[in-house]
Amino acid sequence: MLYLYVELRYHRQLNKICPDIPVRFFSAVGDAVRNNGGNAARIGHAMVYTFDRKSAGFAFSASRVIDETRMLLGELRERIREYFILVDASDDPVEPEGFKERLQEYTSVILPDESILFTPTALEHLGAYVTTVALEGTRLEQYSGQKITEYTVPEQETGDALIPLVLYTDTAEDPIKLLRDMLATAPDIEVQTLLDEDSLAAYRENTAAKEVYSWFRFEKNQPAYRRDAVISLFSQQLYALSRVSGNPVPVRLAGRKPLPAECTALEETLSPVCTVTGPEQQRYLPPDVLSMPRDLLEMTYLVYRARQFLYHDELPSFFQFLDKDASFLVSLGSWLYSYGILADPADFRSVRISLEEQILERMDGAKVENDRRIAEFLWLKYEAGQLMPSIDLLEIFTTLDYHVTDSFLVGCFFTCCDNYDNGNDCLSRFSSDRVRDAVLRLADGEKAAISADFPRAESCAREVLHTFQREKIAYGEYRSFTLLSRLAYNKNKKDDAVVYLEYAFESAMRTRDSFAILDSGIDLACVHFGVGNFDSALCAAESAEKTAKKCFARDREAFLLFIKGRIFFETGDYHTAELMFQAAVSLATLYNFSEQAAIARTWYGRVLVHQGRYHAAEPIFREYAETVPEAAAFLLESAILSGHRLDNEASRNPADVVRVRGAASSGYCRIEDRSIPGVNDEYTASTVFKVFDLYYRARFGTGDDVLDCLSGLDSMAKAAQTRDDAQAAVYYYLCYELAQHVPSVSPSDGTAYLSRGFKYLQTRAKEITDTTLREQFLRNPVWNNRLFRAARENMLI
Incomplete structure (x- = not known):
């Protein structure tokens, strides 16, 4: 523990003559202490500031505060001319009153009126950062300034309007991380002002994709459309930069190797708006890891380690999490440059990769403590809904030796419940046997519901719900209420189904999992629709649509457009229904959701039928008769409403389509078929087909x-x-x-x-x-x- 004791002589006179000066002084010192992770306590009319050895870079932080205090005293020398400032240290924390006793030994010592004094124990920690001179006749040392290593940073030689952006090829293999980290160092510009209306809309959507990509940053297989959107966003930013400068953006590759093979997309992104040079090897000062102070070594380890888990633009918030302000990073960069760690003191991406093993060897047991700091920051992001529960994130926490909660493991289990091995990996980590058993029981209940064993499914759901509520595991409550809603809907207790889903939605909100919130909102819209409460269904769908845009969940967004189309269709607003179905088709086609596009286009055809545009609709039904179960039924409906017999009657029974394509191939799947136990002939599309087929045969005299x-x-x-x-x-x-x-x-x-x-x-x-x-x-x-x-x-x- 380091202590900085600050006492102003004649403080009473100062408070009378110029009361603002002591206030200004102590306020500024207090801010400096807080910005460097220290704490403050009052001892009488003086202050003692402490820096805990457990905090990151505690000695380096204290040295910065000491130097800021010296500079502040220089500014206020006209008023503050006598003071007693002592820097001390102890192995164990000392309470303010106890520290007061330590000061007694200096009451009989003649001390300078203006000096910052260090005890020998304090210099054991601070000697690497400060220069001092001995105070004659005492064991104390007098502060003379910060220890500074002189160096010259190579100047950027460029004739371009923009300083070249640097892309470090050694730091990652994910092209999105490489580009994001590079653009984090680009000048701030108002990109929106440089884009046309269409590009601006795409920019806003792609910004959401970038955010969502970071939620799943550790996932090995994110949807291709999400990755493409993020790359497109970076292209737009580079385009805007090139417009500002009037020239292509200069990009310099830095590192020992060319771009990884996985990053071919980068070259396609950079080439239209950038001039790329390199790769160039970085220049470093001679390395001096062995003489590096222990706490600075730990900060160096954090810099190396954090780049594996964080984006470059997250470093300031990470250090803020460690109670360090932005100026701390500036000082740290200078020191790491002087030790040969960084090639550029202003860019923490420029680490010397060849020193990583040596730094790891020197860290020994301190690696665990510093890994925990990174893990705690990631956990904070998870709790804020900025990281989604997944097996990949669980592996990251395992790598960092961080013990996650059972609540997190429940979310992980149900996001990977289709993978038996991953599910078992989750189950082995639960700290509570009761929660583990509840998870298995709920999974069993969900499987029972799929196989139409509804009594067993309900028994499981009700049993585990109480466990999850007792343990305050919101994700388990969300899944339990969702299952109970489905079972109530199946029993035709649709009002109960709505109530259960409202509870599920509230539980999903507490998880802060945006995708759980989204799926719960979609379910709520579907059940309201099934009940027939179309105004509530529309409200729920529009609310879920906003969440879908935030999540850049294009598949769900296309489905919500389809749901809205069905709501307008059921209420006879055919014009709006037509627009909704067309929008769903366009979105699904754009992102290659071929099944969704087929369903939405089939229902668009049904709108045409109800508007009397039979000739335009019938080719659509024939096109999708083999892939969308209800297409054949709607073809018969078209004939019935138009009063014209079909030239070529559809022979494909929807039950056969469902048998081949699956129940999800129908537009009735998420609403009407929620209560169907799973027999193909009983699906809504099959029933509608049979009804229209009977009427058609009777009306058009087919011999029946x-x-x-x-x-x-x-x-x-x-x-x-x-x-x-x-x-x-x-x-x-x-x-x-x-x-x-x-x-x-x-x-x-x-x-x-x-x-x-x-x-x-x-x-x-x-x-x-x-x-x-x-x-x-x-x-x-x-x-x-x-x-x-x-x-x-x-x-x-």
Whole structure:
């Protein structure tokens, strides 16, 4: 522990004559101490400032404060002419009152009026940083200044308007890290002012991609579209720099080797707007690691080590986390340059790679403590939602010998639960057997739900929820509530499903995992849609869309556009629905989400049908009949609404498409099919196809018995109403239409179909809280409008 004791002589007189001077002095010294990781305590009318040996660079920090104090005294010499400043040290911390006793030995010693004095124990730590002269007749040394190594930094020789940006080829193999670190040293310019409207929109989106990429910086396989967006952002920044200077941006490669093979994308990025030279080997002063003070050696280790885990622009915040201000980095860079560690004192990327092993050898056991500092900074970023839980991040914490919480491990487990080995790696690290068992039980419950063993799934979810709540593990609560919501929806308790999802969303918010928040928001929009509360569904979708943009989750963003399209379609706003589906198609196509593009385009075709543009829609349905389950159903719907028989009837049953392509290939997958246990023939697309197929065959006389077709429709309408299928009202209306053409069916029986359909439609409409939207839902959609008019004509309203 180092102590800096500061006492102003005649402080009472100073407070009367010029009270602002002592305030200014102690305020400035206090700021310097805090900016270098020290603490302050009052002893009577004096102050004692302490620097704990456990803090990073404690002696180096103290030397900086001492020199700043000397300079401050020089500025205020007109008023402050007598003072007693003592620098002391001890192995164990000493309380202020105890330190007061240590000062007693100097009461009988004649000391200079103006001096900063050092005890021998203090110089054991500070001797490498300060120069002193002996104070005659005492054991004390008198401060004469900071120890400075003279050196000359090579000047940059360039005729360009910009100082060359330096790209260090030895520091990383990830092109994004290399470019980001290089651009962190570029001049600050307003990039947005130099871009056109389209480029500006892309710049804002790509800025989000850069942020998200850093959340997953340790992931080995980030989505290609995210990487491409970050590279595009850097290209835009370089383009803006070239516009400011009027010339290509000069880039100098520095290092012992050329760009890694993995960085070919860099050359493509740099070549249009940069002139690249090098690689050049760096020039260093002669190395002097062996004579480096211990705490400076630790700071050197941190510089070497941090570059493996942090971006260059994060170094200031890392040192701020260590209670060091920006000027500390400037001083540190100068000292590391003088010891031959840095080629450029202003650029910590310019480390001498060849000295790394020697520094590691000298660190011995101190590596663990300094690795912990980096790990704690990364953990802080995780807790702030700036790093996402993953197996790769877990490996980083393991490398740094940092013990993570069970809550973190729960998040890791469920992000990699499709990988058995990784899941086992997580399970072996839990500190609580109770939490480990709860995780396994929840995973078992999720698998049971997929295999339609709903009682078992519910038992698992309810059992583990209490464990996670007791242990305050938000991620476990989020997954448990999500599973309970799914099970409630499956049992047709849709209001309960909404409540559970609202709890899940609150739990996801507490995890600070943006992707958990996003997925929870999407689920909430889907369930509100399934319930029929379209205004709430739209609000949830728009909220989730903002989160998707923040997460640069283009796949989810395309899906949310699709959901919004479906909401507008269900409420009869066909123009807006058309725009939403087109936007979803464009976004999905741009990022090669071919399945999503196909689904959105199929539903765009259905909008065309409901707008009476049958000839434009039918080619779309035929194109996707083999890949999108509902395409064949919508083709039949087009024929029914247009009143024209199909030239070539679709023979592909949606159940066969689902069997080949999977349930996710349908636009009904995330909403209507949430409550389907998993039998292909029961998926919504299959049911819709069967209903339209029965009506089509009966209406267009394909040889089927019309009464049999009506009987089939009647059975399917009743089954749909039983499971609260939103399409039940349409099915009953089709029964009513068909009954009018079957002589053996009485008018009253036909009207009964109409009555059931209209009552069910009214029940659905009650779920919509917005009055205008409710009225729109009843009157605007094509099928609802026909049902509404028929009900009015038959005096059911």
